[in-house]
Amino acid sequence: MSAIRFEHVDVIFGTHTKEALKLLDQGLGREEILKRTGQVLGVEDACLDVDRGEICVMMGLSGSGKSSLLRCINGLNRVSRGKLLIEHEGQQVDIANCSPAALKTMRTKRIAMVFQKFALMPWLTVAENIGFGLEMQGRPANERKKVIDEKLELVGLSQWRDKRPDSLSGGMQQRVGLARALAMDGDILLMDEPFSALDPLIRQQLQDELLVLQRQLHKTIVFVSHDLDEALKIGTRIAIMKDGRIIQHGKPEEIVLSPADDYVRTFVAHTNPLNVLCGSSLMRGLDQCRRQADEVCFDQGRDCWLGLTESNQIKTARQGSNIIDLQQWRPGDPVEKLKHEPTLVDVNIRMRDALQIRYQTGHKLVLQEQSRVVGVLGDSELYHALLGKNLG
Structure with a gap:
C-alpha cells in the first residue's frame, strides 16, 4: 500500500x-477554460504513487501545478474530482471525500508541513514555536518539553531555544520550521519550496542536512521545488x-x-551529472567482467579478483596470489577516512560519492545489492558518465 496515492485528481479553483x-x-x-468560465485549472488528471520512506519531488516552472497538488494532501486545496488516498493505520483515507473530523485527525497525527516563508510566530521563542502544535494537541507540559528538546538537538538549535525568530538567520528560521513539523511526529512531511528563499550556500547546506535527517527518520516526504539540481539531489x-x-x-x-518528451529533454539539458547518475546506471556488470572458475576479475590492471558464491556473494579477495582486504562505505561515512583498498559500496551510490572514493582509495569500486556483487565502477565508467554517455 502506497503512503500517498493520487487517482485521476483534478483541481479547479473557483465556485463553478x-x-x-x-x-x-x-x-x-x-x-480556454479560464476564458469561458473564469475558473482556473490547477491540476489535471494527476495519477501518482508515493511510497513509504521516499522523497518525492514535484517540480516544474511557476504555475505548473506542483504546489496546488501538494496542498491537496493535507486538504489546504480541495480536490474537484478524483481520489487522494493516504495510508493510515493500515487503511486508506480518501482526503478528497473524508469527513471534517477525519481530515483534522490526518492533519494533527499523520501529516506535517514546512512552508517556504517559515511561518514562525514572531512573539514566541524558538522553543515555543516548535511546541505550538503540541500545545494545540493538549499534550502535557513535561511531554512537550521532552519533544522540544529532542527536536532542537536534532536540528542543532539547542542553544537558541529562548531566542525570538527575528534574531535568527533565514537558514536557522527554516530549521525551526522543520523542527516544528517533526515535533508533530507525522509520518508524512510536506515541504513547499522550503529552501528557495535562502542563499545558495545555505540552501545546499540544508539540503544535505535534510538527507542526513531522512536517513535517521525515514519519513515520507513530498517536496516542491522549481530547482532541478535540488530535485535531482534529494x-x-x-x-x-x-x-x-x-x-x-x-x-x-x-x-x-x-x-519523456522535448519539454523534459529541454528541462534536463544542462544537468550536472554529479548530482544525478548513480552506480546502477554507470557500472560494468559482472557479465562484462573476466571470469575464471568461481572468480571474477574486478580490476584487470592490478590483477584483482573476487571469489564468489553461486549467488555472487564474496568469499575471497586477492591481488595476484596475495589475499587483500576490502572495506565498506555507506552513505554518510567520511570518505577521507577510507584506506587505500578496494571499496564495497551500494549499487545506488551517487556519482559524486563514487568519484571521491575512487580518488581517495586509488581503487575501483565493487558494487553490491543486498550483499550480492552486481558490478564494478572504474575510470572508464566514470569518464563516460562525465561525458554524458550511458553505458546501461
Whole structure:
C-alpha cells in the first residue's frame, strides 16, 4: 500500500467547477477554460504513487501545478474530482471525500508541513514555536518539553531555544520550521519550496542536512521545488509538471537519461551529472567482467579478483596470489577516512560519492545489492558518465 496515492485528481479553483470539468472532458485546456468560465485549472488528471520512506519531488516552472497538488494532501486545496488516498493505520483515507473530523485527525497525527516563508510566530521563542502544535494537541507540559528538546538537538538549535525568530538567520528560521513539523511526529512531511528563499550556500547546506535527517527518520516526504539540481539531489523520485499535468515521474537518472518528451529533454539539458547518475546506471556488470572458475576479475590492471558464491556473494579477495582486504562505505561515512583498498559500496551510490572514493582509495569500486556483487565502477565508467554517455 502506497503512503500517498493520487487517482485521476483534478483541481479547479473557483465556485463553478462542474462547468469547468465538462469543458476539461471535452479536451479544452487551461487558457480556454479560464476564458469561458473564469475558473482556473490547477491540476489535471494527476495519477501518482508515493511510497513509504521516499522523497518525492514535484517540480516544474511557476504555475505548473506542483504546489496546488501538494496542498491537496493535507486538504489546504480541495480536490474537484478524483481520489487522494493516504495510508493510515493500515487503511486508506480518501482526503478528497473524508469527513471534517477525519481530515483534522490526518492533519494533527499523520501529516506535517514546512512552508517556504517559515511561518514562525514572531512573539514566541524558538522553543515555543516548535511546541505550538503540541500545545494545540493538549499534550502535557513535561511531554512537550521532552519533544522540544529532542527536536532542537536534532536540528542543532539547542542553544537558541529562548531566542525570538527575528534574531535568527533565514537558514536557522527554516530549521525551526522543520523542527516544528517533526515535533508533530507525522509520518508524512510536506515541504513547499522550503529552501528557495535562502542563499545558495545555505540552501545546499540544508539540503544535505535534510538527507542526513531522512536517513535517521525515514519519513515520507513530498517536496516542491522549481530547482532541478535540488530535485535531482534529494529526490528518490521526481514528478515533472507542466500546465497542471504530470509529464514524467521516475527516478532522477531515468528523468535525465530517458526524458519523456522535448519539454523534459529541454528541462534536463544542462544537468550536472554529479548530482544525478548513480552506480546502477554507470557500472560494468559482472557479465562484462573476466571470469575464471568461481572468480571474477574486478580490476584487470592490478590483477584483482573476487571469489564468489553461486549467488555472487564474496568469499575471497586477492591481488595476484596475495589475499587483500576490502572495506565498506555507506552513505554518510567520511570518505577521507577510507584506506587505500578496494571499496564495497551500494549499487545506488551517487556519482559524486563514487568519484571521491575512487580518488581517495586509488581503487575501483565493487558494487553490491543486498550483499550480492552486481558490478564494478572504474575510470572508464566514470569518464563516460562525465561525458554524458550511458553505458546501461
